[in-house]
Amino acid sequence: MLDSLARLGRWGLGMFERLGRGHLFLLSMLGGLHVLVMRPRLVIREVYAVGVLSLLIIVVSGGFVGMVLGLQGYNTLVGFGAEQSLGTVVSLSLLRELGPVVTALLFAGRAGSALTAEIGLMKSTEQLSGMEMMAVDPMRRVVAPRFLAGFFSMPLLAIIFSAVGVMGGYFVGVGLLGVDAGAFWSQMQDSVDFNEDVMNGVIKSLVFGFVVTWIALFEGYDATPTSEGVSRATTRTVVHSSLAVLGLDFILTGLMFNKF
């Protein structure tokens, strides 16, 4: 009994210690954000690595998710004779939820894990230590540009995901199932509000971009500098950021659309 209590206490202390380290890391990272103004090239290079190289998976997934939404939406709506509203269902589902959330989950798996592995390996091969000894702050030179790249890339990827998804829904609904093209677009135009739907989706993806990139970079920086440590850190990045995205999505949806 006492042993269990002691273990629980150790676990709790360890968790709070990590949480504290994570927040100190965030503060230190935010202190290096002037890199965007001082050396925008560093940020642009990282936008290519985390954003542009994630495009393929985002476009393909967006297309398939849109097509599945088209199929499922049609099957449900046709029962009520409301298949003309397919454009509304597809676009609102993508803009409000699936676009930001699925993009963030894919981003955590594709770019987040790569960031953790890269930083973790830089740590284990003493590259970060070497930079410090060359009087170059790795938080400013390595971490901050990657953070900014993740933060800016996520909303752009989410918008691309939603746009491709709408095209996928259109292809299935109009091209294969015979929904009227005019009704598809006009109903969508009529029911989608720029601030309520598009901007809220963008805000969600900005928050997800912030959190996923923060977790990925922290896990890499805090990784035990061994191959096993980096492997564990990479797994933790995917698990923790996926859970954080889903939890935050619930809170943000509540605040944005239900006003509780």
Place this chain on the structure above:
Amino acid sequence: MIEVRDLHFARGSRKIFDGLDLDIHAGRVTAIMGPSGTGKTTLLKLIGGQLRPQHGSIRVDGQDVHRLGRGDLYRLRRRMGMLFQSGALLTDLSVFDNVAFPLREHTRLPERMIRDLVLMKLEAVGLRGARDLMPAELSGGMARRVALARAIALDPMMIMYDEPFTGLDPITMGTIVTLIKRLNDAIRLTSIVVSHDVRETLSIADDVYLIADGKVVERGTPEALAKTASDWANQFLQGLPDGPVPFHYPAADYREDLMNGGRDAR
């Protein structure tokens, strides 16, 4: 140049330094030697301000490293070079860009001048022809030479070598030994060589410190140490398997352990 006074450092409950004192003089090659796990690399990290001691002070060129603010510490580090055991080259940059890295980060020199400087540093380590290779294409010895070129890119006042001879073939080892000595003499560097490779280190060192159990156990020139009567120094310098540093890890009595018949179920 460097004064270490009453240095105490521990990791958790394990004491690494327990009142270490040493002096490193300008323009000389000082070797810090001792068995694995005695904290030689830790000492370099303490001198570079990457770790903080629990007690004691380290002064480099008159400045107390651990009392400096971040800006001052980084300014001091620009005048220190460090050669890591692994080389610590940036794997996404070519050999040329690795050597140019500190110049591009800390100076506003035009690219043409940076090119000339990098080629001069690479020429000094014999790798001008390897400028376009990536770190993954280099052998261990070449990586260490590139790292050495990078360490001297900003013309530092001192350079710290962390196990520079480990894992090298005899030819490469000879090259590194010569390079360290030649650089030290040619540009009046202060060199600190942390190593447990006795022969190579003693061949270039002006002063030697032997450390064990968190303290300096012997100090002097290589010639003086060769004549020392200390058992510990003799064991270390001659590579004897048993002596003051025992061959056996502390354990229960051998006979009793065997007669025990596995009763402790291990």
